[in-house]
Amino acid sequence: MTTTDYTRADFQTDQEVRWCPGCGDYTVLASVQNFMAGLGVPREKIVVISGIGCAARFPYYMNTYGMHSIHGRAPAVASGISITRPDLSVWVVTGDGDALSIGGNHLIHSLRRNLNFKILLFNNQIYGLTKGQYSPTSEQGKQTKSTPFGSPDHPFNPVSLALGAEATFVARTLDMDRKHTTGILEAAYEHQGSALIEIYQNCNVFNDKAFIELTGKDTRDHNRINLVDGEPVKFGPEGERAVILEEGTAKIVDTSAVDPGRILVHDAGNDDPSVAFAISRLSHGPYGPTPLGIFRRVSRPTYESTVRDQITAATEAKGEGDLAALIRSHGTWDV
Amino acid sequence: MATEDLVTQESDQKTEIDRAVIRFAGDSGDGMQVAGTRFTDASAAFGNDLATLPSFPAEIRAPAGTLPGVSSFQVQIADFDILTAGDEPDTLVAMNPAALRNNLDDLKRGGTLIVNSDAFEERNLAKAGYDHNPLEGDAVKGFRVIEVPMEQLTKGAVKDSGVSGRDVLRSKNFLAIGLLTWLYNRPTEPTIEWAEKKFATRPEVAAANVMAFKAGYNFGITTEATKTTVEIRPATLPSGTYTNVTGNTALSWGLVAAARQAKLPLFYGSYPITPASDVLHELSKHKNFGVTTFQAEDEIAAVGSAIGAAFAGNLAVTGSSGPGIALKSEGISLAFQAELPLLILNVQRAGPSTGMPTKPEQSDLLFALFGRHGESPLPVIAAASPSDAFEVAIEAARLALKYMTPVILLSDNHIANGSEPWMLPDIDELPDISVPFATKENSDHGFMPYMRDIETFSRPWAIPGTPGLEHRLGGLEKEAITGNVSYDPENHQLMTDSRAWKVVNISHDIAPVEVDDPDGDGDLLLLGWGSTYGSIRAATRDLRKDGRKVAHAHLRHVNPFPANLGAVLGAYERILIPELNTGQLRKLIRADFLVDAKGLNRVAGVPFKTSEITETAIAMLER
Structure with a gap:
């Protein structure tokens, strides 16, 4: 197969x-x-x-x-x-x-x-x-x-x-x-x-x-904040709510009440985890608006x-381990 | 740098003796471990047999000059094969009053006391609890006292080296080594070469150490305090190539060797703990042997990672000391239930709890045998001396792989940090301990992970990546053969019995215990395990010199016992079991064999003195 x-x-x-x-x-x-x-x-x-x-x-x-x-x-x-x-x-x-x-x-x-x-x-x-x-x-x-x-x-x-x-x-x-x-x-x-x-x-x-707030028919659309990389963070049935960043803190606002340019654009690839952390603080649990999706995806x-790499480098530098040499490495004498 | 500026004249009087015990003692910042190790290596290069006993304070740097800050290193050198670091020093080097106070009681009557007289001033005397200078009182009467102004001499010697300030006095340990090198007619080259190599990147430090070393040597020649030096000829050991090795190093090399002989990569998961950390340090250097070391976040992760590595097809090892082994206990039970090969090193120290981390004790024997929940018997194997740890590592790996079981390997502080000459084995003669992985289905109904081998009772080792043998292990009780989860009463009985039987059965696959009893008619059997080997062996010799008929047997395998142990015990009317615990092997022996074994038990944080064993043996023989 x-x-x-x-x-x-x-x-x-x-x-x-x-x-x-x-x-x-x-x-x-x-x-x-x-x-x-x-x-x-x-x-x-x-x-x-x-x-x-x-x-x-x-x-x-x-x-x-x-x-x-x-x-x-x-x-x-x-x-x-x-x-x-x-x-x-x-x-x-x-x-x-x-x-x-x-x-x-x-x-x-x-x-x-x-x-x-x-x-x-x-x-x-x-x-x-x-x-x-x-x-x-x-x-x-x-x-x-x-x-x-x-x-x-x-x-x-x-x-x-x-x-x-x-x-x-x-x-x-x-x-x-x-x-x-x-x-x-x-x-x-x-x-x-x-x-x-x-x-x-x-x-x-x-x-x-x-998790009924996130799964219930009547509530889910109001509470699921879907994080999409590169997209402004908006939620609600009509996208009527949005997330902005104010002095490092993420806040939920009415979309209509803010300049669209102020709405946070999600960037999972940001090396600094601070913004992702701020987003994670929007909820203390699934009790109201709660972010879902990929918060962070960075390369390290x-x-x-x-x-x-260390093993490869050591083997290239010293050659494959030689046990007979190892046990003689602290100095020897013959009787 | 050459040695031509050393005056190589013969001392006026040279006494030839067969052995000597030397102890270096000083503040933990005085470099006494370096001094002892250098003196030891020079003696090894000279061809003496030797055994060492380092003793560290638990604190890295206790307040300078205080009693808790004293560090010492004892070595016995001899022209014959010796077995211990000696009961009492013939020569004591005391770098300050605290070192004198801690060690003077041990110095042999008539022995040589070398003191750094510069350190015997009011403040240091007070820190050591002296209200007067002991060098001026009765305390040192009966010893040959050589007062050496080590600090003045060092300052004078190193003034052109390029080191300055507080670093100047750091070389005074080399002054002491130099003096002892003269006193015991040791070769000078090994110490000079070592200093030049060790401090190659700091040539001024190398120069200062060599200068101080030479000044100490020359002080010996010119001092009026003594004209007598001591000569100890090379020992007549079996011919071969030797190295001087500590137990932790031998254990590490033994693991590398075991992986080679098993044709497996070595994985070592560990968390730093005294006195096991040196195994992690040593193995982490040898990545070119395919060794992976993992310094885990805690002891539990260390054993967990090793269990994962075992499942994945490595020779998996975790190591610690008592407190860490306690934390690993649940993980070891998982490896036992999953029937995975795993080595657990316990480099024992004095307990309970944090206890005395830098002191030896054999008090984890029963813990090794029984320190798990449920019915979980494991093979337990113990090293008897520093060099023995090499072979024991290979033997432990052999049992783990062949029987698919965790194996506990016991060492202790005395073995770990002590050293002895080791006749190097022929690498080509090491046993092949490889066990093939399962590669195909073992029944008409697919792969059965708990289908046991008819002889060893071990289950097949199928590692991830092998097509068609996908299976799940786990801590829940497994159904025989299929390995599915099972709560069936009869199955649990069967599996418990199978696991126990597998371990019991090993007694027929290990070397019988050898008895050293030249005429086979000993009146007393000395039975031991672990690091008491040297003390018991030395006591056996002394007792025989005294005309006593004694036998010695030493257990490498403490669970299961070798198959012939019952017969051995039955042949002796008196059995004495010296242990650095309160009688743990004795309890096992009495329980298993119903013999009236007596114990010699001491937990003082030091190895047995030979005399303690001989005195107890004589008392038993004369009863």
């Missing part, structure tokens, strides 16, 4: 998918399988690594190489694969608890290193597998099993966090919007270096309708290429 003959079925395993009926994970799985079938990359060259959580079951349903590792550590495991095997396409599947709580350290460090794997962060703003505790993206005051009087925690904005870590590719999409998701996946694959894709994913059991050498 050539890679162009793939269909979604080639990426499905014989394992029964065991997420709750109605879970947003099903949609994302379908999007990813379809996307990979059309990618033209041989199945054996794809590796999917996950941590722990509902989303972390993902590798079992992908007929590629994969590992369901331990809580929060998927980026660490992926690092070892990606650094030593640049021939592979490595994907990390993680959740808001996995990536931002127990695994926060690995997330920021893999992003700053520009490791060439793609991180799909399924954000449902709740702990699902452990049955309903608040997560690091849950809104402050949220009442859950572990916070009957409301969560005292201020939440992370994953996009802001990734931009703060100077990730070279940062995007946000929605589980229900398969076309949008696929577009982001394609762009992330094309990108050389780390990619963080936050996927708003509905947990219909423990946190249903968390990947960690893998730098490491490979």
Whole structure:
């Protein structure tokens, strides 16, 4: 079979998918399988690594190489694969608890290193597998099993966090919007270096309708701020609202109330992450107008290429390693 | 720079002895590790056998002149094959009052005390807690004291070197090396050549060090304080080519060798920690061997990256010390469950918690065996000496690859930083430890990642990129053969038993433990593991000289034990297990073999003195 003959079925395993009926994970799985079938990359060259959580079951349903590792550590495991095997396409599947709580350290460090794997962060703003505790993206005051009087925690904005870590590719999409998701996946694959894709994913059991402002028929057009590179940032059913930059802060205004020249033109390729960060601060969560799309896409050498270059340069300079010479390198004497 | 300005006259009196123990002690900024290492290398070049014991303060620079800031380096040199750095120094070099106070109690009665007399002024004496100058009191009676105004001499010696200001006195350690080089009739060339090479980019520093070195040497010749020098002839070691190697270096080279013998690229994921960091430093130099080193963001990422590298088809290694191994514990369990080959180096230090990071201890043995959740037995293997770490690295890799399992390799601070002459192996004679990757389906129903080999019980290693063998590993319990997730009760029993059996079975694939018992009728067996090798071996010799019948066995494999260990233990009425812990191997031996083994246990942050072992053994023999 050539890679162009793939269909979604080639990426499905014989394992029964065991997420709750109605879970947003099903949609994302379908999007990813379809996307990979059309990618033209041989199945054996794809590796999917996950941590722990509902989303972390993902590798079992992908007929590629994969590992369901331990809580929060998927980026660490992926690092070892990606650094030593640049021939592979490595994907990390993680959740808001996995990536931002127990695994926060690995997330920021893999992003700053520009490791060439793609991180799909399924954000449902709740702990699902452990049955309903608040997560690091849950809104402050949220009442859950572990916070009957409301969560005292201020939440992370994953996009802001990734931009703060100077990730070279940062995007946000929605589980229900398969076309949008696929577009982001394609762009992330094309990108050389780390990619963080936050996927708003509905947990219909423990946190249903968390994203209703962005998915509901009556509200979505009012709240989805679609970022399109090179286009002025306008949204609303008639484009009646717009985003401007005022003293470094992004603000939402009525389009009619400002000079069209003041409307922010989105530039994902801006080396300085400040504007992308300002855009990410337009929302603290999916509760009102929220930017979706690619916030940042800039070029920087990947960690893998730098490491490979060092090995190549050392080998060219010193020749292939000679063990007999190495163990004599500290001086010897004969008896 | 040549050595012609060194007066090469013979000293008036030269005493020939078979061995000597020298300790350099000074402030951590005084360059005592350099002094000890230079003296050691000169002795190695001369052909002596030797063993070293560096001792560092935990602080990089504790306040100058204080007791916590004292750093020392002890070396024993001999004309025969010695095994330890010696119980008590014959010569102590003390660069300041604090160094004297910390070390004087160890100096052998009648030994030589060389002091930097310039440092014995009021402020330094007070910092060391002296209310008077100990050089003027009873404290130094019974020693041969050589007072050397090292700072004045150094200033005078280096005045034309081009160094100035505070840098001038940095060369005073070379003055001390020079004096010791004279006193022990060491060759001068190795130290001079080293200084010139090391400071090639700063010729003024090279010049100052060489000048101070020569001044120290010449001070020995001209001083009235002593006319006696000591000669220790080259040792008659087995013929071969030797190098002087520390344990961390030998371990690093052993990993490079293991990768070569396995025909795999080497991956080392690590996070800096004392005393394991030197392995990361050493391996990071050898990229032309195809070595990838990864300084991870934390210990957990270090083991995680190594697990990924193992899955991807590398000889994957992570290394740390006790506190870091604790953080890696969950990751090691994943590698165990996934049945991936992984080496975990634990260069032990005194614990618990931060403990005493620069001091040796063997207190992670039970942690290595049992420090994981669930039923997760692993092979555990221990280096016995600095050079042994080379072979042990290859052996650990052999087991990991052949049995598809994580393997824990134990070293410790004493092995890591200590050094000894090592007869270089013939590279062409190293074992082939390569294991083929799976390349095709192993059943009529496709690839079965948990289909075990009938002999080793290991599962196939299919790496990403291999068409048709796509599979998923993970921490959830796996169904036998298929590797699918399984909660089946009988399957969990089977898989738990299979994983345990795989490790137990290794006992038949490792060398039997050798017993050193010349007549086979020892009254006492000394049993050890790890860095106590030298002390136990030296004690065994001393006991035999004393007419005692003792045997010595030393375990390289601590899990599983070699298949013959039970029979060995059964042959001795008395068993003594010296360990730098509170009795961890003894607990295992008693539990596994129901023998009444006794322990000699000490956790003082220093290796055993030979005499501690001989005294305990004699007490047992005479009971």
